[in-house]
Amino acid sequence: MKTPDVQVVDPVARHQVLDPLSRLSEILSTLPVVLPFVLFDQAEQALRISNGVALVMLTLLGLGFGHYAGMRRPWLTSLVFTVLGVALVSATITLGG
Numbered sequence: 001m002k003t004p005d006v007q008v009v010d011p012v013a014r015h016q017v018l019d020p021l022s023r024l025s026e027i028l029s030t031l032p033v034v035l036p037f038v039l040f041d042q043a044e045q046a047l048r049i050s051n052g053v054a055l056v057m058l059t060l061l062g063l064g065f066g067h068y069a070g071m072r073r074p075w076l077t078s079l080v081f082t083v084l085g086v087a088l089v090s091a092t093i094t095l096g097g
Helices: 014-039 043-068 074-094
Strands: none
Touching: 014 043, 043 074
């Protein structure tokens, strides 16, 4: 008895789903930092607002990371992220940015 030819369809590969999602997360994470440059006419004002938005995002990211990592004091992780962000912003301002 001959078995019928069955065509096996490959399931969707994992990277085919995760690649567009990673691109979307990149766009959504940079949008709040870029938005002040679209909304404000003065570039320096937009830059400072963008720096503030980035620092708030770093603070929230540190808090979320602290909770996710199971740390006893997630606010301390948030503080470290924020201090590093302030150091980077200060360095860019000092270098003329």
